[in-house]
Amino acid sequence: MILGEEELEGEGRCIWVWVPPRRLPPPVGEDFDVEVGVEAEGCIIPECSHLDHDPGAPILKLRPKSGCRLIPLGDDGYGSTYYALRTAGGETHYYRKTTPTPSHYDLLQLIGEGELPPDL
Numbered sequence: 001m002i003l004g005e006e007e008l009e010g011e012g013r014c015i016w017v018w019v020p021p022r023r024l025p026p027p028v029g030e031d032f033d034v035e036v037g038v039e040a041e042g043c044i045i046p047e048c049s050h051l052d053h054d055p056g057a058p059i060l061k062l063r064p065k066s067g068c069r070l071i072p073l074g075d076d077g078y079g080s081t082y083y084a085l086r087t088a089g090g091e092t093h094y095y096r097k098t099t100p101t102p103s104h105y106d107l108l109q110l111i112g113e114g115e116l117p118p119d120l
Contacts, residue, residue, distance in 0.1 A: 015062040017106040027110045032062040053103035073120045
């Protein structure tokens with residue numbers, strides 16, 4: 001589903017990810033303000049070995065820094081959603097958010113323009 005260059009507004013003007021903050025790629029801190037939306041989601045049992053699922057982690061809200069604009073590009077139909085972030089300096093950064101399974105952390109990656117699906 002292609003969303004075009006419609007700017008995300010209000011509460012939708014962010015990306016929600018389930019992942020420990022230390023697992024976010026370094027550029028995220030430069031492009032987004034990171035807020036903890038939900039403190040602990042998932043398994044928080046201390047005795048659990050977490051062999052078939054990831055341990056509990058917060059759900060993070062990534063809100064574009066002031067002067068930046070987040071543009072949803074759409075999804076690929078295989079579990080990944082793509083975003084463009086226009087920075088205050090005029091650069092465009094592309095992000096891919098993938099949810100492997102409901103019991104494993106989201107994967108947020110900074111990607112190059114050439115890694116976008118051709119139909120977006």
